[in-house]
Amino acid sequence: MKASTLQEPWILEGFQECVDGFWVWESNQFYISSRIKTRLGYDQFADKKFTDPNWWREFVHPDDINKLKKFLKDIVNNEVKIRQIEFRIRHYHGYWVWFLVHCHVNPYHHDQPQVLGTFSDVSSYRLLHDQLEKTIGDLEVVSHEKSHFISHLNHEIRTPLNGIIGGLTLLQDTNLTDKQKDYIRNIHASADLLLSLVNEVLDVSKIAAGKLEIDTMDFDLKKVIQQTISMLTPAAQQKNFPLSSTWIKICLKL
Numbered sequence: 001m002k003a004s005t006l007q008e009p010w011i012l013e014g015f016q017e018c019v020d021g022f023w024v025w026e027s028n029q030f031y032i033s034s035r036i037k038t039r040l041g042y043d044q045f046a047d048k049k050f051t052d053p054n055w056w057r058e059f060v061h062p063d064d065i066n067k068l069k070k071f072l073k074d075i076v077n078n079e080v081k082i083r084q085i086e087f088r089i090r091h092y093h094g095y096w097v098w099f100l101v102h103c104h105v106n107p108y109h110h111d112q113p114q115v116l117g118t119f120s121d122v123s124s125y126r127l128l129h130d131q132l133e134k135t136i137g138d139l140e141v142v143s144h145e146k147s148h149f150i151s152h153l154n155h156e157i158r159t160p161l162n163g164i165i166g167g168l169t170l171l172q173d174t175n176l177t178d179k180q181k182d183y184i185r186n187i188h189a190s191a192d193l194l195l196s197l198v199n200e201v202l203d204v205s206k207i208a209a210g211k212l213e214i215d216t217m218d219f220d221l222k223k224v225i226q227q228t229i230s231m232l233t234p235a236a237q238q239k240n241f242p243l244s245s246t247w248i249k250i251c252l253k254l
Helices: 003-007 009-018 034-039 062-076 123-172 178-209 221-238
Strands: 021-026 029-032 084-090 096-105 114-121
Touching (some): 062 084, 096 123
Antiparallel strands (some): 021 029, 096 114
16 A cells, blocks of 8 residues: 555545544544534534533543543553543433543654544443343342341251250150150151251252352161151051062172
């Protein structure tokens, strides 16, 4: 490409069409492209406020002004590596439009700062971003409330259940027939199983909080099967359903 080609009008016109808008700041002069003023709903010919270097004091969102001032100062002093910023500009009809602005400082002009940049309308992205943050926040609240409910429910169930288990333990020390002792053992095993289920419910809330700890425990498989059969036998007998287990001893050679 020849050097003279760079001065042709089509390059500037093409640049204007490739971005949502651009701006140039030099000393006390400020220029903002007509396309960005049109996007903001302002008359590109009648409105002269955008030519004032301090235009942003009137049009930029109050929460973004200090951030923008610091950014421009750092840009001029060459104190930032990422020369882009997001802020809101007020539309003619009163609502706020989010823009992503990229900047470039003329490195060959040291007397007065010369800065140019581009505007990109990111309102749709910001809307999705804000909705996503709100959704995540709502889910965190729901998760916290669920964990609180499970923890409270766990406590409310555990307290009377421990009372039942304690009562059964005291009852076992009294004079009982063998059949009554068998009943007590079955009730005690069922209560222990229920207590373990309550603890597992609490483990679910720990999983959500990322605090679950896994313990390794030895157990007697034959005893577990026998206790299961004993607990299910009364219900099986009411339905005339035979229930039994067969234990086969297997020797494994390792």
